[in-house]
Amino acid sequence: MDKEQIKHEWEKGGLVAPEVDIYEQEDAFIILLNMPGVTREKAQVSFANGLLEVYGAVAERSYGDKCILDEIEHGNFYREFKVGDAVDITKISAKMEHGILTVTLPKHERIKPRQIPVEVV
Numbered sequence: 001m002d003k004e005q006i007k008h009e010w011e012k013g014g015l016v017a018p019e020v021d022i023y024e025q026e027d028a029f030i031i032l033l034n035m036p037g038v039t040r041e042k043a044q045v046s047f048a049n050g051l052l053e054v055y056g057a058v059a060e061r062s063y064g065d066k067c068i069l070d071e072i073e074h075g076n077f078y079r080e081f082k083v084g085d086a087v088d089i090t091k092i093s094a095k096m097e098h099g100i101l102t103v104t105l106p107k108h109e110r111i112k113p114r115q116i117p118v119e120v121v
Contacts, residue, residue, distance in 0.1 A: 003046075006055050006078060015078040018056070018101075027112055029087065029105040035077045036099040043101055045094040052081045052092070054101065086111050 038056035056077040
C-alpha cells in the first residue's frame, strides 16, 4: 500500500495502532511494536520530515468457517512518531521477529554522554 492509501485508511479508522514500548539506551532509542500476523515482507518503515511511520499488513487468517471466539485484534497496523534531532536518521534500522517489529534509532554522537580528559599543565 502506498503512503496516500495508508493515510486515507488511517483517517477513516481502518487501521489498528500497535501496542508500543519505547526504551532509551545510552547510544540509541529502541521502539518495540507488537504487530502479530505481520511478516518482514509486509512491514514498512519510513522516515521523512521528522516523522517515523510504521505500517504492517497482516496476512489473511484462515482457520475454518466457524469462529467460536474472536478476541485477538486483527487488521493492518499503522503508527507514527515525531523524531527529534537527537537521532542520527541515516542509521535507523528495523527488524521483525515473531510479530515484534524493533526499530532502532541511534543517537547522534554529539548528544551521547562522554568523558572529557583533564590535561596536566
